[in-house]
Amino acid sequence: MEGELLVILLVEDNPDHTELVMRSFENHRVANKIHHVPDGQAALAYLFRRGDYADPRRSPRPHVILLDLRLPKVDGVEVLKQIKDSKDLRRIPVVILTSSDAEEDLAGAYENHANSYLVKPLDFDKFTHLMNDLGFYWLAWNLTSESRLTS
Amino acid sequence: MTKKTGYEELEHRVRELEKEALKHKWAELAIEDAREYAENIVATVREPLIVLDADLRVVSANRSFYRVFAVKPEETEGQLVYDLGNRQWDIPRLRELLEEIIPSNSTFEGLEVEHEFPTLGRRMMFLNARRIYRAVEKTQLILLAIEDVTDRVRAEQEREVLIEELEAKNEELERFTYTVSHDLKTPLITIRGFLGLLERDMDRGDAERVKADMRRISAAADKMERLLRDLLELARIGRVVNTPEKVSFRDLAQEAVNIVEGRLKARGVKVEVGSGLGMVYGDRTRLREAVENLVDNAAKFMGDQPEPLVQIGFRRDGDEPVFYVRDNGVGIDSQYHEKVFGLFDRLHHKGEGTGVGLAIVKRIVEIHGGRVWIESKGTGLGSTFCFSLPEKSHSMGKETSRHGGRTSGHLAS
Numbered sequence: 001m002e003g004e005l006l007v008i009l010l011v012e013d014n015p016d017h018t019e020l021v022m023r024s025f026e027n028h029r030v031a032n033k034i035h036h037v038p039d040g041q042a043a044l045a046y047l048f049r050r051g052d053y054a055d056p057r058r059s060p061r062p063h064v065i066l067l068d069l070r071l072p073k074v075d076g077v078e079v080l081k082q083i084k085d086s087k088d089l090r091r092i093p094v095v096i097l098t099s100s101d102a103e104e105d106l107a108g109a110y111e112n113h114a115n116s117y118l119v120k121p122l123d124f125d126k127f128t129h130l131m132n133d134l135g136f137y138w139l140a141w142n143l144t145s146e147s148r149l150t151s
Numbered sequence: 152m153t154k155k156t157g158y159e160e161l162e163h164r165v166r167e168l169e170k171e172a173l174k175h176k177w178a179e180l181a182i183e184d185a186r187e188y189a190e191n192i193v194a195t196v197r198e199p200l201i202v203l204d205a206d207l208r209v210v211s212a213n214r215s216f217y218r219v220f221a222v223k224p225e226e227t228e229g230q231l232v233y234d235l236g237n238r239q240w241d242i243p244r245l246r247e248l249l250e251e252i253i254p255s256n257s258t259f260e261g262l263e264v265e266h267e268f269p270t271l272g273r274r275m276m277f278l279n280a281r282r283i284y285r286a287v288e289k290t291q292l293i294l295l296a297i298e299d300v301t302d303r304v305r306a307e308q309e310r311e312v313l314i315e316e317l318e319a320k321n322e323e324l325e326r327f328t329y330t331v332s333h334d335l336k337t338p339l340i341t342i343r344g345f346l347g348l349l350e351r352d353m354d355r356g357d358a359e360r361v362k363a364d365m366r367r368i369s370a371a372a373d374k375m376e377r378l379l380r381d382l383l384e385l386a387r388i389g390r391v392v393n394t395p396e397k398v399s400f401r402d403l404a405q406e407a408v409n410i411v412e413g414r415l416k417a418r419g420v421k422v423e424v425g426s427g428l429g430m431v432y433g434d435r436t437r438l439r440e441a442v443e444n445l446v447d448n449a450a451k452f453m454g455d456q457p458e459p460l461v462q463i464g465f466r467r468d469g470d471e472p473v474f475y476v477r478d479n480g481v482g483i484d485s486q487y488h489e490k491v492f493g494l495f496d497r498l499h500h501k502g503e504g505t506g507v508g509l510a511i512v513k514r515i516v517e518i519h520g521g522r523v524w525i526e527s528k529g530t531g532l533g534s535t536f537c538f539s540l541p542e543k544s545h546s547m548g549k550e551t552s553r554h555g556g557r558t559s560g561h562l563a564s
Contacts, residue, residue, distance in 0.1 A: 014337060014341075016338075016341040016344075016345070016367055016371065017337075017340060017341065017344070019367070020340075020341070020344040020345070020348070023348055070333070099333060099336045099337055099340050102329075120340045120344070121340050121341075121343050121344035121347070122344075
């Protein structure tokens with residue numbers, strides 16, 4: 001997997017927070033492609049390749065899904081459930097991005113087999129460590145030397 | 152052993168008789184005492200008591216009975232219990248139970264009777280009954296005690312309703328607090344995040360980015376401010392209610408439109424205030440606020456509509472007066488028709504809305520005893536926000552419910 005592009009699906013409804021995530025990844029120059037969808041319904045359409053996302057070139061399979069919990073139309077927990085219920089999709093690690101470390105949110109996410117939990121605003125170093133833990137060791141190869149020094 | 156003489160015999164007999172007579176005298180006095188004791192109890196007891204013979208005819212009743220049911224002894228004594236009043240005691244269940252008492256020496260307690268009594272109106276009574284067996288007179292009597300529990304039952308029901316309301320309010324408050332803390336945290340995250348990026352951008356000397364970052368931070372701070380202001384307004388609506396008055400809805404609508412003029416002009420929205428808008432009764436300021444929020448909302452969600460139009464009107468659904476604010480904007484899918492009135496449940500997070508506007512409208516309308524709902528055929532087909540307002544005066548607060556009546560009881564033997 002070395003040198004491969006990291007494909008990330010970002011499911012986030014807040015435009016400011018979306019921008020924050022995009023910029024975090026941009027700043028660290030990890031070879032990646034972030035696909036963004038603004039709500040739960042679109043996330044499912046992307047992942048199950050329905051409607052606008054039927055063309056796999058428009059909806060490449062992500063290596064990791066960054067999922068906000070509170071989403072319009074279809075709730076984050078529901079999206080998580082459907083991902084983990086699908087034989088095809090369940091192996092994709094799902095990282096919950098949320099503003100709350102409130103207990104109910106946490107319990108709900110883990111109960112539905114979320115792989116991990118990151119509290120916003122996204123700390124990129126924490127993200128990299130998490131990706132390492134999840135087995136994306138090759139990510140480290142793509143970091144610039146300055147970032148490697150700080151992590 | 153001396154044989155008693157005739158005289159001694161007589162004396163002995165007389166003394167015996169005197170002893171007997173004395174015993175009888177004591178017995179009679181004891182009976183008198185007992186009777187007086189019982190009568191005093193029966194007369195003093197505050198509950199109506201009635202005594203029936205084996206044929207279920209009234210032997211006597213106490214003063215409370217005559218007072219409560221506003222009848223006289225002449226009308227009562229000797230009557231069959233079922234013939235009393237407007238046949239209020241002629242109930243199958245009561246008959247069953249009463250007719251069992253003497254043969255089985257049974258009793259019953261807490262038999263519920265709900266009835267429209269001649270002078271009292273609709274009351275609920277609890278009945279107790281048992282047998283009194285008078286050995287000497289060899290008669291059987293039935294003592295029937297009646298308690299008017301109407302007020303107590305009503306108070307209990309009201310208490311239950313109030314407790315339910317209180318619990319619902321508490322739950323609402325918890326949800327509210329949770330939701331508020333989340334929705335305030337969101338712009339805070341934006342601020343913190345962009346402050347971090349700002350530092351980086353300054354180090355790099357990227358002036359354009361620095362400005363853009365600062366704008367985002369500022370907008371997020373504004374958002375928090377608006378949110379807090381709206382939340383305060385929502386909280387205030389429930390508490391402070393101005394004196395209700397009769398007001399022309401047309402005037403209200405016009406005022407509301409004037410207030411929202413800025414946004415209407417910016418989007419080029421045309422507003423038509425219909426005719427036949429009539430009078431409404433309520434808190435003038437709040438009602439105007441509700442219309443403001445609806446018109447503002449309509450203008451915000453015009454989407455790509457080239458000729459945005461908002462119509463404020465009135466119609467009658469049967470005998471229900473309904474006001475509406477109709478737009479030809481983006482419309483709302485039916486599955487979200489309930490959600491939109493929920494606090495912070497927005498369908499599109501892009502807008503500047505705080506998510507509180509429609510919740511405010513709902514609260515205002517409901518406080519006036521009305522209800523609010525959406526009619527929209529779906530995305531792209533516009534929406535009509537409808538609400539009903541009572542024309543007559545309505546006590547601006549809660550209403551307690553009443554339970555229906557029933558007859559039941561149990562037999563204890």
